[in-house]
Structures are given as structure tokens and as C-alpha cells.
């Protein structure tokens with residue numbers, strides 16, 4: 001499977017659950033790319049993933065050797081990622097864990113692209129589609145995702161309650177999140193204009 005993404009229900013039950021519709025309504029890589037969301041799965045070797053599309057290359061990322069992975073180095077160089085750090089999200093490792101999880105799950109946008117590379121564990125990113133419906137994207141070890149600046153989104157752990165992720169930026173990191181509503185921001189208007 002290229003990607004596991006799906007429309008979610010509006011239940012208030014635990015955010016860590018999959019919240020699939022019945023029957024499941026999957027979302028393809030292509031549909032995500034139309035929203036400006038680019039996703040690359042470790043095991044993909046020939047699919048037209050965002051990086052392959054941009055470079056016509058076909059390398060394989062390996063989260064086990066992220067400190068010296070030539071493929072990751074190449075991506076950083078090609079995409080201009082100059083900043084990276086690592087966040088471990090679980091109860092014992094992350095200061096103010098509950099508060100941070102609550103913050104990550106508030107619907108928000110950023111001025112910059114959100115680029116995350118999952119080094120271990122699992123998590124979900126939720127993004128809004130053009131009709132303002134939530135799409136849930138399952139992330140696991142070796143997956144890399146880019147959410148465009150201006151897209152409304154949120155993040156949650158899944159029921160395993162653990163993930164370790166690399167956060168990448170072009171230039172200095174800007175962590176500020178603008179919670180919805182942020183429709184008057186230029187970056188939001190620019191994002192909406194980019195959809196067709």
C-alpha cells in the first residue's frame with residue numbers, strides 16, 4: 001500500500017483511535033498531492049512520490065541510520081533543509097506532555113511548511129481537504145511528510161502513545177502555530193489560491 005490515509009468521522013471519542021468511516025473512505029497519494037501534502041514512505045521504491053517526482057531519483061530512506069543516511073542528506077540538500085532536530089513524544093520523554101499533545105491537536109496552520117520524518121513509533125497527521133473535511137494520515141517509522149504553509153492541520157499520537165520524529169526547516173525554525181480561525185492571514189489566502 002502506498003499510503004494509509006482516510007476520511008474520519010466526527011466522533012468525540014479518544015483522538016488516538018483511527019476514527020475511520022464505515023465503510024472506510026481511503027484517500028490516495030494523488031489526492032493528498034492536490035492539497036499540497038507530500039508524503040514518502042520508506043518502502044516505496046518506484047511510486048511517484050514527491051521526492052521522486054522532483055528529482056527523478058529512486059533512493060531509499062533508512063530511519064535506522066538517519067544520522068548518516070546519504071539519502072536524507074540528499075533530500076536536505078535538494079530541498080534546502082538546513083535545520084533539523086528530534087522530538088520524542090511520549091509521557092516520560094516530553095516535558096509538559098499533556099499540554100503539548102493538546103496544543104498539537106488544536107487545528108492550526110504555520111507560516112512555513114511542516115516537514116516531519118518519523119524515526120520511530122507511530123502517529124497521525126490530520127489535514128483539511130478543499131471541502132473542509134478531515135483526512136487522517138497514518139505515519140510510521142521511515143515516513144516523511146510535508147504539509148504546506150497555510151493548510152489547516154493537527155497532530156496526534158495513536159494508541160501506542162509513542163513517536164520519535166525529526167523536524168526539518170528551511171532556515172531558522174519558526175514554531176508559532178496560528179489556531180483556527182486564521183483565515184485573514186496572507187499565508188492562508190495564498191494556500192487557498194494554490195488549490196485548483
Ligand SMILES: CSCCC(=O)/C(O)=C/O
Pocket residue numbers: 087104114116153154155165167177
Ligand atoms: C511530530 S512533531 C509535533 C507536532 C508538530 O510540531 C505540529 O506542528 C503539528 O502540527
Ligand SMILES: [Fe+2]
Pocket residue numbers: 108109110114153154177
Ligand atoms: Fe503544525
